[in-house]
Amino acid sequence: MNLTIWDLSTNGFSGTIPPSIFNLSLIVLFDVAYNQFEGSLPSEIGNTFPNIKFLFISFNNFTGSIPISISNASNIVRLQLGGNKLTGKVPSVGNLHKLEGFSVSKNYLGSGEDDDLSFLPSLTNATDLVRLGIEENNFAGRLPQQICNFSRNLSKIYFNDNQIYGKIPSGIENLISLTIFQLSGNKLSGNIPSNIGKLRNLRILYFFTNNFSGYIPSSLGNLTELLQFSLRENNLHGNIPSSLGKCQKLLAFELSFNNISGTIPPQLMSLSSLSILVDLSYNHLNGDLPIEVGKLGSLGVLDVSNNMLSGKIPESLGSCNSLEVLLMDGNFFQGPIPSSFESLRGLRVLDLSRNNLSGKIAEFLQDFKLLAKLNLSYNDFEGEVPLNGVFKNASATWIKGNNKLCGGIPEFQLPICTFDHKSRRE
Template sequence: MSGCSNLVVLWLMNNKLSGEIPEELGSMLKLQEFGLGGNNLTGSMPSFIGNFSSLKELYLTQNNLGGSIPQVLGHLTNLQVIDIASNILSGTIPSSLLNLSSLVVFEAEENHIEGTLPATIGLKLPNLESFSISSNQLEGPIPPSLSNCTKLGWLLLNDNRFSGKVPFLEKLYKLSRFLVGYNQLGSGKPEDLSFLCSLTNSTKLEFVGGGYNKFGGVLPKCIRNLSTTLTVFALRKNQISGEIPKEMGNFIKLRYLLMGYNQLSGVIPSNLDTLQDVGMLQLNDNNLGGTIPSSLGNLTKLISLYLAGNHFHGQIPSHLSNCQSLNLLDLSNNNLSGTIPPQLIGLSSLVIILNLSWNHLTGDLPIEVGNLRALTALDISNNLLEGEIPTDLRDCTALTSMRMGGNLFHGFIPQSIVSLRGIEELDLSRNNLSGQILAFLAEFRFLKLLNLSYNNFEGMLPREGVFKNVTGASIIGNNKLCGGLPEFHLPNCISKSSKSRERNIVILSASIIFGVFGIAFIYLCWSKKKVNEPISNSRNDSHPNMSYGALLKATDGFSSMNLIGVGSFGSVYRGILEDNGIVVAVKVLHLVHHGALKSFFVECEAFKNIRHRFLLKILAVCSGSDYQGNDFKALVYQFMENGSLERWLHPNAASSLGNKLPRNLNFIQRINIAIDVAFALDYLHHQCHIPIVHCDLKPINILLDAEMVAHVGDFGLMKFLLGSSIDTVANQMSSMGLRGTIGYVPLGTLSLSLSLSLSPPMKL
């Protein structure tokens, strides 16, 4: 190529060229445009470029060129454009280069250039339109002479070490981008921001960036005269005080308002809703107070809202749910109270962060949280939230961080969170959670931090996964845990046989004594009242009453490995009876839950009055106390080998039958299941001596045996209907109150069952 001595333009931009720039190219003395940018070139900038006396444009950007900028470039009296950005150049900018009056564009950002700018730079470069030296190591003051570059459109000095005051630049009439952020400008004094007034002459101003400096004082009133074309106003991480001027509402084209990490006070002006194009509003870590204005809900293009670290009080405005493009919301570290608006926490556009931590929020976590299917991080820690952890969190499959510690949540960890396979951080500490630690948490291969401390968990601690690292799992403050790695310093788990041997001796002795008196007392009561009791029509008025110890042994201590389902009122475990080896399903009632005890008695009453081959068969009941003296009630059912219909209709859900996922149902199987359910409902509605309405018919309450025969179960919400006429039934149903699963819509299979069972046909 060196033989092309008459070449005027050599343009090899944006390729994959490597190696050094050949010295032989120095023979191309007629070059006017020399472009080698966007390659992988190494070495230094060749000094022979200083011999290209006709050169007007030089592009060496985005390479790996090192060394210093050659002094000889100052000889190129026709040079208009020099772009050497994004290299590893060092040293200072040759003063001769900054004396070229022909320069229009000088771009040298993202290098390691040091030194200072000459005080006369603005006097030597009258034609300069773009001056970009950001992301270097330049220091000293910004020369006031830059104000003489009246054609300057871009002045990018950010990310250096400039210090002192920002000079008045009142002559930069064409300035559109002015960036001086990430320096050491200002001194924390009131006059630091006075330079903004000089920018009011720049009628085309779009970008103003001065964040991460030392600017003090208040925002001057003159900012009302800044150009209405302003799209970015960034002064975050300074020492700015005072109130947010209402005049900020004049910048109707503003897209970024970044004023976080300052000392702003007062309230958010209500007229900020005029900023209809704003996408990022950052006012976090100031001293702002009052309530969050509901008018922010009018910012429909808002993508990120940062209001954390202030003194906002009152409720979270539900109007924020109107921001349908919101990806990130941070309201943490305020004094907010009240409940979480369901409309807001169900905003499906939230995909990055939802942070409501360190407030005074109360009530339940709304089930609408399940709408956050694409959310990456959820933090509601350190509030006053209560109730159970919603099972709907299973739909938030994109979560990598979930912090819920420091609240009043109770109950069990829902089995449904098994679907959060990508979780990396899970904090449930400092709540009132109980039960056993779910074994599947040890199977989360991405889980690095798990905090379950200061709850009421019990049973054996797993030894795999995150539980193999004592620094990754925190379980302190759970006094009923045992086992685990020695580093956790937990007591050994006592086997059931050795633990209960001495206890059984005491219980047996006491049982013999109290049993005699008990039988006598029961007999006396029975003899007096039996004559007045109606005779039951059921063929089997009672079921064997099994002991707590028998069920404890059958389910291996109600181990989480045997847990096959969790409902509103209880947990269901797979068990093997020691006496006969029969596999059963044991439903243990959560008596602390409102309605659980009533559900137990209702279900016992139901099974005492009904019997049908398509209804789930109850084998025994347990009504007594556990070894700690707490009330204990359980129902023992026939075990259904193929689980619930829910698992078959939704094969993506985790199966309750080991680790296997159920197969899909074929058409014949679906029809047969629908017919089985229809027969069961027909029996309940028309063939019982007292008609029964199930009130909670759904796929999870339909169980399938080994032959895929359907059995209807869970009669905890059922209703007896006195009388059999249509009018009586209607009246009874109208007075039932709200029962069943709120918001549930029967799937096709159940709809068919209902339609088959209703006689005469009714419109639903």
């Protein structure tokens, strides 16, 4: 049989693939991705498929190890083995000079040992490599210095959700074509290298959930193509660089769960491009929330909770009328709920708890049709609690710790409101 293409992708097939199929030596494309095939890959697959260019077995139930013979299939351009149950070490792929895409993601590869990433240096021979995915496995070990010598065409790196430790190697700025750099969910440490600011094509930078320390390099402001940026859940300290205000395409920004201090730069709050998320929670930020926050008119989620912010909540925040989630709890904000909040009709969650807010609870909040969770507890609000909207649901509204409130539904167990009536002068 002189077949050159074997394409059974996305057809819901199950069972094992007949061994005879792997003897079709003229096969150029072998695609069985997105099925339910099982069994192991033949140990001689790299020899019996000498002409193979595209080998796709992603998202099946294949088990066992990746055959060492795969390195003999020197014509392979794209090798996709992700989304299976493969185990063991990844063999050297140094003979695969034509590789453009390589993925072993979402398997059980690696053993948590120091040499798990020993195959990575062999990829320096793939001078046309564009995409590299090893995410969601059990790989440990340090990132080898040789990754800085990967193809200058490399656009996407997915190393996330492993057990990789150590520092980002110096020379990372050589990967000038990178658009996605995913290192999240590992055990990486040390400083974030300032030379990452030279990767001017970066659009997604995810370093969250690691052990990075030190300062946020101001050079990251040079990443003017950046769309999504997350450093949450690290040990970073120092200030938020005002230079990030130059990232004028930014859609989402996360710095939560670090030790960041100082004030929030107005330049960051002026990025009108921010439309998905700004999360600065669980840090040590102080000072006022900049009035420039009003420029975030397209923003969906703003979380500045659990910091040391103070002053009045700026009226300009009422201009952020795309907000669905607003979390400002655990700070030192004072004064009343701004009247401008009446414009925030799209809110689903509003948390102003554990502050020093005062005055009456804004009655317009009961008219917010989408508001499903409202937390005003542990402030200094006074007067009558509204009776409609979210205030009708004691499991969706929290007002505990405001000793001057009265009225409301019986479940709040507040005193009945009494009003002083001054006698008229005749």
